[in-house]
Amino acid sequence: MTPAPGVTADPADPALPVVPLRHRGRFVAGLIVLVLTASFLVNVAGNPNLDWPTVGEYLFAPLTFRGLVVTLWLTFAGMAIGIVGGVVVAVMRLSANPVLRTVAGLYVWVFRGTPILIQIIFWGFLGAFVPTITLGIPFTDVVLYSAQTSTLIPATVAALLALGLNEIAYGSEIVRAGIQAVDHGQTEAAKSLGMTPAQTLRRVVLPQAMRVIVPPMGNETLTMLKTTALVSVIAGQDLLSNLQAVYAQNFKVIPLLIVASIWFLVLTTLFTIPQRRLEQRFGRGVAGSAVARRPFARALETWKARR
Amino acid sequence: MSSAPPAPVIDARGVTKSFGTNTVLRGIDLEVHPGQVVCLLGPSGSGKSTFLRCVNHLERIDGGRLLVDGQDVGYELRHGKLYELTERRIARRRAEIGMVFQRFNLFPHRTALENVVEGPVVVRRRSRAQVLERGRELLDRVGLADRASAYPSQLSGGQQQRVAIARALAMEPRLLLFDEPTSALDPELVGEVLDVMRDLARDGMTMLVVTHEVGFAREVADVAAFMADGVIVETGPPRQVLDDPQHERTQSFLARVL
Ligand SMILES: Nc1ncnc2c1ncn2[C@@H]1O[C@H](COP(=O)(O)OP(=O)(O)OP(=O)(O)O)[C@@H](O)[C@H]1O
Numbered sequence: 001m002t003p004a005p006g007v008t009a010d011p012a013d014p015a016l017p018v019v020p021l022r023h024r025g026r027f028v029a030g031l032i033v034l035v036l037t038a039s040f041l042v043n044v045a046g047n048p049n050l051d052w053p054t055v056g057e058y059l060f061a062p063l064t065f066r067g068l069v070v071t072l073w074l075t076f077a078g079m080a081i082g083i084v085g086g087v088v089v090a091v092m093r094l095s096a097n098p099v100l101r102t103v104a105g106l107y108v109w110v111f112r113g114t115p116i117l118i119q120i121i122f123w124g125f126l127g128a129f130v131p132t133i134t135l136g137i138p139f140t141d142v143v144l145y146s147a148q149t150s151t152l153i154p155a156t157v158a159a160l161l162a163l164g165l166n167e168i169a170y171g172s173e174i175v176r177a178g179i180q181a182v183d184h185g186q187t188e189a190a191k192s193l194g195m196t197p198a199q200t201l202r203r204v205v206l207p208q209a210m211r212v213i214v215p216p217m218g219n220e221t222l223t224m225l226k227t228t229a230l231v232s233v234i235a236g237q238d239l240l241s242n243l244q245a246v247y248a249q250n251f252k253v254i255p256l257l258i259v260a261s262i263w264f265l266v267l268t269t270l271f272t273i274p275q276r277r278l279e280q281r282f283g284r285g286v287a288g289s290a291v292a293r294r295p296f297a298r299a300l301e302t303w304k305a306r307r
Numbered sequence: 308m309s310s311a312p313p314a315p316v317i318d319a320r321g322v323t324k325s326f327g328t329n330t331v332l333r334g335i336d337l338e339v340h341p342g343q344v345v346c347l348l349g350p351s352g353s354g355k356s357t358f359l360r361c362v363n364h365l366e367r368i369d370g371g372r373l374l375v376d377g378q379d380v381g382y383e384l385r386h387g388k389l390y391e392l393t394e395r396r397i398a399r400r401r402a403e404i405g406m407v408f409q410r411f412n413l414f415p416h417r418t419a420l421e422n423v424v425e426g427p428v429v430v431r432r433r434s435r436a437q438v439l440e441r442g443r444e445l446l447d448r449v450g451l452a453d454r455a456s457a458y459p460s461q462l463s464g465g466q467q468q469r470v471a472i473a474r475a476l477a478m479e480p481r482l483l484l485f486d487e488p489t490s491a492l493d494p495e496l497v498g499e500v501l502d503v504m505r506d507l508a509r510d511g512m513t514m515l516v517v518t519h520e521v522g523f524a525r526e527v528a529d530v531a532a533f534m535a536d537g538v539i540v541e542t543g544p545p546r547q548v549l550d551d552p553q554h555e556r557t558q559s560f561l562a563r564v565l
């Protein structure tokens with residue numbers, strides 16, 4: 001017997017048809033945003049002031065690549081200084097020695113408390129404050145080495161110094177948080193095996209702290225990459241410095257800034273790939289990390305299973 | 308020297324220890340001789356863990372003397388004075404004492420086998436290849452030969468604690484300290500850890516064990532010591548201390564535990 005229209009079907013039927021909810025509101029909102037975005041892009045791209053030929057001309061110019069090399073070098077060398085120095089300052093801040101603790105605290109206070117732009121200009125103009133750098137024995141007239149500051153510290157080195165010293169302050173806070181996140185029982189287990197404090201730090205504490213340190217350090221690297229643009233104020237030879245030198249001559253400011261932006265987008269996108277891999281590596285042995293290890297493979301499996 | 312009776316491995320005389328104004332140890336006297344198993348029992352907060360931690364210098368004592376293998380823990384006796392040791396030398400002495408913790412404290416970023424060989428490789432500077440075989444033997448000894456490449460998070464509590472024991476054994480310690488090794492375990496996993504400890508006792512390992520397992524103490528210990536409020540109130544053969552306690556504190560504690 002077939003049920004009459006309007007009469008409820010048998011609730012025990014295991015194969016009842018399912019009607020999914022239609023998200024009409026979502027559809028309308030999506031359409032509006034899509035139209036607005038498209039009209040914006042058409043307007044921008046069609047703007048004659050944008051001058052796409054100039055963008056194309058400089059996108060792969062040798063001067064752009066020279067700038068990119070300096071930008072990348074500044075980023076990685078700056079991060080290297082920041083990480084190594086950050087570990088040192090973090091260990092100082094956690095040490096039992098009150099002098100080390102205070103000095104480290106002061107360092108972080110000064111470098112985090114002043115704008116990076118000022119720090120960059122400061123290092124760039126160091127020659128004005130300290131015309132010669134002298135290495136001697138304090139409180140005597142013995143001079144071991146002396147040189148003009150400006151010859152000793154060219155603009156790129158001043159830029160690296162500024163970025164690196166600043167990054168130490170931020171890096172040390174990240175490393176400190178990472179070290180403090182490691183269970184104290186780990187230190188005790190390492191000590192009772194007979195490890196020295198240095199061995200305990202290197203073999204037991206830091207590897208585990210890495211899990212906490214790597215994600216924010218990845219973000220720091222991205223921030224550092226973009227912050228390198230600031231060293232253009234002291235003509236640091238980086239990507240933006242080089243492009244600025246061009247638009248100072250031909251006044252094509254917007255196209256050249258677009259060239260810079262395209263390259264920064266490319267680099268920031270590329271940077272997120274090694275970050276993911278590092279996070280997986282240092283998540284070893286942690287419950288649940290096997291799940292995070294291969295998100296694509298897992299998504300594929302789920303998808304296959306559903307079909 | 309050689310004709311003298313073997314010196315105690317642990318020789319505590321009037322050991323005191325405070326945390327700020329809180330006096331936790333009020334004069335501990337205890338001897339542990341080579342090959343002995345001494346079980347330390349007592350109510351929570353009586354200072355059992357603190358004393359154990361003093362023995363391998365995770366805590367520093369405030370008074371009295373605490374000798375391990377005839378040497379002051381954390382000090383060197385020269386010309387009638389006790390000179391404080393450097394961190395490096397303290398570490399070297401700790402390497403001779405194994406410790407097993409209530410919460411296992413395995414290194415989570417290393418496999419079971421890597422945990423076991425970590426001490427020999429880092430502290431004794433043996434080559435990894437040399438110690439891997441011995442590491443496998445030790446895992447076999449605690450019944451975990453097949454879990455060598457598992458990470459701690461993939462092991463049960465009982466398995467983790469057995470790896471922790473193997474890790475301590477890898478240093479070939481003169482003395483093993485256990486701080487409530489089964490207290491964090493589900494009841495059905497306690498037995499496998501106690502079995503391993505029983506085997507060690509049979510093999511002549513010197514052990515100081517803080518435990519609430521009265522049955523284990525009665526069966527395995529050579530000496531049971533009962534601690535309350537920072538002093539050892541009663542000590543002797545387990546049959547005497549546990550089955551016929553003389554001190555009122557011991558009696559009331561055992562009445563509650565059993
Ligand atoms: N690092 C520390 N700082 C301050 N007080 C401490 C510290 N460690 C232990 N104490 C105190 O010392 C006392 C004894 O602690 P201890 O851990 O030695 O007791 P216990 O006998 O091992 O107890 P339980 O059976 O609960 O483990 C407690 O009152 C505790 O609060």
Ligand SMILES: [Mg+2]
Binds near residue numbers: 357486
């Ligand atoms: Mg305790």
